[in-house]
Amino acid sequence: MNTFRKGIAGGIPIALGYFAVSFSFGILAVKGGIHPLTAALISLTNVTSAGQFAGLTIILASGSLWEMALTQFIINLRYSLMSLSISQKLDAKLPLWHRFLMAFGMTDEIFGISAVQKNPLAPSFMYGAMAVAIPGWVLGTLVGGLAGSVLPAFLLSALGVALYGMFIAIIIPPAKADPAVLAVVLLSMGLSCLFYFLPLLKQVSSGFVIIIVTVVVAGLMAWLKPVEEEPSDV
Amino acid sequence: MSDLYLYILVMSVVTYLVRMLPLVLMRREIHNRFIRSFLYYVPYACLAAMTVPAIFFATDHLISAALGFACALFLAYKEQSLIRVALGACIVVFLAERVLVFVGML
Incomplete structure (x- = not known):
């Protein structure tokens, strides 16, 4: 199996998880008065759950752009550590444009499956994972945004905890260890x-x-x- | 609503730079132990702060939220996948709220 297809295989469960979580992001955004397509645009350009969630809070509270920039910087600072770690796994002769492109898909989950690949990490592995995970993230937002307005309130209430559930799933296992x-x-x-x-x-x-x-x-x-x-x- | 697109622009540019700069600029490992430790703890501190107390106000009733939170903690402790933890919490909130409606508390 070539590395791109291997990346796709690793990306499928991530895409499913993303769909469920970004679904609730879409609902929240539309609830706050943002158009479903604009919510999808946020997901496409950011691809980050915690950052988007906090960003949405700032948008809805009409916070300042400085507050937005600083919040994104602090919340997403962890990606720097991940990028740093991945940079140690790359072939030193790798053309620079690969680093620019790979950076776009540096999420907790894609980093997670990439970090355990053999050295050197093939960029195509990350591209494979990104090719399924990012559409999952964007489509989930769009569908959530569109369906959110027709879904009954009791379902929205239940879905309200999805994002927090994912955060808990990320922090508890390491806290145990x-x-x-x-x-x-x-x-x-x-x-x-x-x-x-x-x-x-x-x-x-x-x-x-x-x-x-x-x-x-x-x-x-x-x-x-x-x-x-x-x-x-x- | 052009403000909205300005927010999105700032958000996405900062997020991309944070991801891209270390990958492009830093070809060597960070050796400063404090910075490495700080970066190691950042995601946990940030996600925990975002989850509590917000999760308690994310549903229609404090009790259903608390039960959803407990369920997510349990499933995460059992090291279930992200999607199972997220959906498990949703299902518990849903069921709890049916009961709350039934007993007239919601």
């Missing part, structure tokens, strides 16, 4: 609740709450519990 990650998760949830319930702190907009909590908790834990030297082959 690493007490430091567990501490990060608990501290972040606690701090985020403080911002939600305490007077004064309550007035901070939700985009900035995510930034502040992330920087404070990740910074604190990086200081208290720095990660071990990483194995040479990641």
Whole structure:
């Protein structure tokens, strides 16, 4: 099997998961008054669940563009680490344009299946995964946006937790394996609740709450519990 | 609504740069332990902060949301796939709300 087809095979379950999650993103966007096609455009140009979700919150709250830029930067900073890790797996002679193109598909899940490929990573593997996962993400948004307005309220209510379910699925297994990650998760949830319930702190907009909590908790834990030297082959 | 497209432009450009710059510019590994540790913890801190307390207000009733949250935690603890955790939580919320309607709490 060539690497492109191998990428497609790896991308299919990702595309299915994306469809379900971006479906709820489409619903949320349309609920906030955004056209289904515009919601699909957001998905096509961003391809990131957490970032889009936070971005939508800022759009609906009419936040500033600075707040948007800073929020996207902080929330998506993890992609830098992933890109960095993938850059170590690439053939040094790889033409630069491959790096520009691969970067577009650097999501948690595509990174996940790419990072475990043998070195050097063939760009076509990522392209295969992107070729199915990205359409799944965009179509899910569109269908969710279109169906959201005709779906009964009780179904929308149930689908409202889909995105959070996915976040939980991403953070819990590592938290189980690493007490430091567990501490990060608990501290972040606690701090985020403080911002939600305490007077004064309550007035901070939700985009900035995510930034502040992330920087404070990740910074604190990086200081208290720095990660071990990483194995040479990641 | 041209503001909307400005938001989308800023969002997508920042997101792409964050992904692209390290891949294109940094050909060597980061050795600063603090930065590496910080980047390692970022996704967990950010996703956790986004999930709680927001998930409790994502449905029609606090009880159905709490049950959905508990179900997602359980399935994730059992290391089920993303789609199973997400759909499992949805199904529990759906069922819980049918019961809440039945007992007249919703």
